[in-house]
Amino acid sequence: MRVTLREVAEQAGVSMMTVSNVMNGNRARVSPGTIEKVQRIADELGYVPSASARSLATKASRLVGLLVPAADEDSLMISPHTMAIVGLIERELRKYGYHLLLRGVAHPDEVAEALRSWSLDGAILLGFLDEEVGNLTKKTIGAVHVVAIDSYSANRLTTGTRSDDFAGARLAARHLLDLGHRRILFAGPAFSGVGVVHERFEGFGQAFADAGIPHPELVETVNTTYAEGHELGLVLRERHDLTAVFATADILAVGIVHGLTEAGVRVPQDVSVVGFDDLDLCNYVTPKLTTVAQDITRKASTAVSILLDSIEKGERPKRPVTIDVSLVERESTAPVRN
Amino acid sequence: MRVTLREVAEQAGVSMMTVSNVMNGNRARVSPGTIEKVQRIADELGYVPSASARSLATKASRLVGLLVPAADEDSLMISPHTMAIVGLIERELRKYGYHLLLRGVAHPDEVAEALRSWSLDGAILLGFLDEEVGNLTKKTIGAVHVVAIDSYSANRLTTGTRSDDFAGARLAARHLLDLGHRRILFAGPAFSGVGVVHERFEGFGQAFADAGIPHPELVETVNTTYAEGHELGLVLRERHDLTAVFATADILAVGIVHGLTEAGVRVPQDVSVVGFDDLDLCNYVTPKLTTVAQDITRKASTAVSILLDSIEKGERPKRPVTIDVSLVERESTAPVRN
DNA sequence: GCGATTAGGTTTAGCGCTATACCTCGATAG
DNA sequence: CTATCGAGGTATAGCGCTAAACCTAATCGC
Numbered sequence: 001m002r003v004t005l006r007e008v009a010e011q012a013g014v015s016m017m018t019v020s021n022v023m024n025g026n027r028a029r030v031s032p033g034t035i036e037k038v039q040r041i042a043d044e045l046g047y048v049p050s051a052s053a054r055s056l057a058t059k060a061s062r063l064v065g066l067l068v069p070a071a072d073e074d075s076l077m078i079s080p081h082t083m084a085i086v087g088l089i090e091r092e093l094r095k096y097g098y099h100l101l102l103r104g105v106a107h108p109d110e111v112a113e114a115l116r117s118w119s120l121d122g123a124i125l126l127g128f129l130d131e132e133v134g135n136l137t138k139k140t141i142g143a144v145h146v147v148a149i150d151s152y153s154a155n156r157l158t159t160g161t162r163s164d165d166f167a168g169a170r171l172a173a174r175h176l177l178d179l180g181h182r183r184i185l186f187a188g189p190a191f192s193g194v195g196v197v198h199e200r201f202e203g204f205g206q207a208f209a210d211a212g213i214p215h216p217e218l219v220e221t222v223n224t225t226y227a228e229g230h231e232l233g234l235v236l237r238e239r240h241d242l243t244a245v246f247a248t249a250d251i252l253a254v255g256i257v258h259g260l261t262e263a264g265v266r267v268p269q270d271v272s273v274v275g276f277d278d279l280d281l282c283n284y285v286t287p288k289l290t291t292v293a294q295d296i297t298r299k300a301s302t303a304v305s306i307l308l309d310s311i312e313k314g315e316r317p318k319r320p321v322t323i324d325v326s327l328v329e330r331e332s333t334a335p336v337r338n
Numbered sequence: 339m340r341v342t343l344r345e346v347a348e349q350a351g352v353s354m355m356t357v358s359n360v361m362n363g364n365r366a367r368v369s370p371g372t373i374e375k376v377q378r379i380a381d382e383l384g385y386v387p388s389a390s391a392r393s394l395a396t397k398a399s400r401l402v403g404l405l406v407p408a409a410d411e412d413s414l415m416i417s418p419h420t421m422a423i424v425g426l427i428e429r430e431l432r433k434y435g436y437h438l439l440l441r442g443v444a445h446p447d448e449v450a451e452a453l454r455s456w457s458l459d460g461a462i463l464l465g466f467l468d469e470e471v472g473n474l475t476k477k478t479i480g481a482v483h484v485v486a487i488d489s490y491s492a493n494r495l496t497t498g499t500r501s502d503d504f505a506g507a508r509l510a511a512r513h514l515l516d517l518g519h520r521r522i523l524f525a526g527p528a529f530s531g532v533g534v535v536h537e538r539f540e541g542f543g544q545a546f547a548d549a550g551i552p553h554p555e556l557v558e559t560v561n562t563t564y565a566e567g568h569e570l571g572l573v574l575r576e577r578h579d580l581t582a583v584f585a586t587a588d589i590l591a592v593g594i595v596h597g598l599t600e601a602g603v604r605v606p607q608d609v610s611v612v613g614f615d616d617l618d619l620c621n622y623v624t625p626k627l628t629t630v631a632q633d634i635t636r637k638a639s640t641a642v643s644i645l646l647d648s649i650e651k652g653e654r655p656k657r658p659v660t661i662d663v664s665l666v667e668r669e670s671t672a673p674v675r676n
Numbered sequence: 677g678c679g680a681t682t683a684g685g686t687t688t689a690g691c692g693c694t695a696t697a698c699c700t701c702g703a704t705a706g
Numbered sequence: 707c708t709a710t711c712g713a714g715g716t717a718t719a720g721c722g723c724t725a726a727a728c729c730t731a732a733t734c735g736c
Binding site for chain 2: 683684685686687690691692693
């Protein structure tokens with residue numbers, strides 16, 4: 001079956017520990033000649049160490065869990081934004097010799113066994129609702145090192161990374177205000193006291209405060225889907241008071257633009273629209289979407305390096321790291337009509 | 339630290355094997371009373387079995403590797419189509435109690451150690467070039483069960499799933515022929531004797547044969563990116579002989595449409611365009627893209643069930659399973675101008 | 677009434693690796 | 707010339723779990 005350390009040791013005429021030391025670069029204890037011989041025999045035999053055995057003996061696995069939310073049956077897919085981050089995290093972990101266990105989480109409880117059982121070195125929680133992070137962190141995952149991406153929490157100081165949602169929304173709103181817009185709709189999913197959307201709402205309001213303009217408090221609650229955006233866009237024709245919309249996600253924004261367009265409202269001539277995320281999609285739609293760009297590459301790589309620092313050196317920042325965002329002006333925004 | 343079987347056994351006053359049997363549902367050998375007692379104590383103690391230890395003892399891991407191509411540094415992201423499949427596969431595996439080890443593959447060699455070391459129960463290869471599959475399969479992964487998605491190979495009969503690329507392209511071409519088009523461009527990446535693109539090219543040609551129309555052999559070689567599609571679209575204005583384009587991927591098709599539009603060529607009035615994949619994106623662009631829809635949900639779930647049948651029952655189909663495709667008519671195609 | 681079964685366990689022996697303690701020289705110091 | 711040390715190893719004892727063989731008392735067929 002599998003070539004074991006023992007076999008390599010026998011072939012090389014040395015003890016198992018010597019082979020083990022060679023394989024782990026623990027070369028201080030082994031003479032150059034022996035190293036060379038063991039190395040050669042291991043290669044010839046095609047020896048590959050067993051991760052389970054090693055993990056059992058050392059209690060470390062070089063395995064990191066990545067948890068993403070997944071409504072069980074229905075929601076077939078994960079958002080493109082999430083998926084992109086998954087890819088980036090994989091690449092980053094790989095660079096450091098770690099492996100990625102990807103796991104969708106439908107019911108937080110079910111995750112417990114799964115994750116603890118693998119004695120993960122650490123875990124990354126991606127885009128969880130704020131309450132869930134606490135649960136998952138201690139109850140579920142155990143003592144492992146954890147970082148959260150895109151999670152806010154009121155009381156507990158979750159370590160992790162997130163985009164500067166506040167600044168992003170503020171940037172978007174300021175942009176619209178600069179263009180002369182005053183009646184600006186905030187469109188996004190329901191939010192409570194704390195969280196990504198709440199943060200964006202606050203930033204949105206801040207821009208009004210900055211400009212000394214009263215905040216009109218125009219809010220529409222919609223789920224983050226194209227379909228709901230589209231529906232909202234169609235209805236928005238009636239709202240002659242509005243001249244601009246800020247949507248908390250690009251897909252939503254695109255839906256809104258299309259809804260508006262179908263309803264005969266021109267974007268950006270009649271109504272300006274700004275999104276959030278800067279998906280590739282923004283360049284592919286007509287008009288190209290003005291949006292707030294998140295630096296997901298940095299968001300992912302920073303999360304990974306925080307995690308690995310935590311695992312390997314025990315260092316960890318107390319507070320989440322905030323990643324800068326920027327406004328990308330494209331074609332969906334224009335000065336308000338006269 | 340960790341609660342072990344031994345501790346549970348001691349607390350419950352039974353042997354470790356009895357606890358082991360209870361935990362594994364091997365209840366034939368244990369009395370109901372004992373089951374209940376052990377179960378309760380295990381819960382109280384928060385016992386979670388160690389996957390490494392179990393894997394070491396049983397040589398099975400309930401772990402499946404998912405390999406996706408990843409050019410090392412540059413290509414930051416994986417295509418949306420690939421990513422969507424990753425998500426679907428994770429969900430499917432989870433349903434059956436398996437775990438997913440996601441791994442990007444830059445240099446096939448480097449994967450060997452990584453994968454063998456985890457003694458994966460099986461592996462899924464996603465979108466690899468044809469030659470690579472052979473290498474990865476035997477040299478790298480060892481004796482594990484392997485299925486390949488979207489891989490063609492000339493000689494070796496790779497087990498796996500793929501969309502009916504031949505039929506898809508034929509459908510697309512027939513659609514255009516039915517609309518009266520004759521000078522139809524085939525736009526896609528370079529291809530050799532065997533592979534997804536080759537298959538599509540053949541299907542494309544078949545539609546001409548079906549209709550008894552000579553195949554014009556109009557081919558443009560472009561990489562599967564929006565940018566290259568866009569560039570091609572711009573240039574295509576010169577080609578007054580063309581009335582339609584079939585692109586081997588939606589992103590490419592969207593790029594082409596935009597290039598054409600920018601160059602003043604109207605889609606679909608002047609030129610019709612058909613894509614392949616049916617990404618969500620198709621509905622978001624103007625005009626909405628007519629395309630060949632792949633059933634990626636089935637592609638993923640079939641791949642998983644083939645893999646699990648192979649792992650658990652030793653059954654496996656000799657040949658790849660082909661998943662049906664369908665044409666989705668949207669707005670980017672129209673009858674040829676008289 | 678007696679051997680054969682069976683329910684309900686237990687004991688033993690690893691799976692493949694590593695941490696830790698231990699050994700054995702030859703060189704080196706004083 | 708002995709005590710000490712370091713280089714280069716080896717031997718032992720698990721990590722947590724399970725497969726396989728084994729045990730024992732109660733049940734069963736005839």
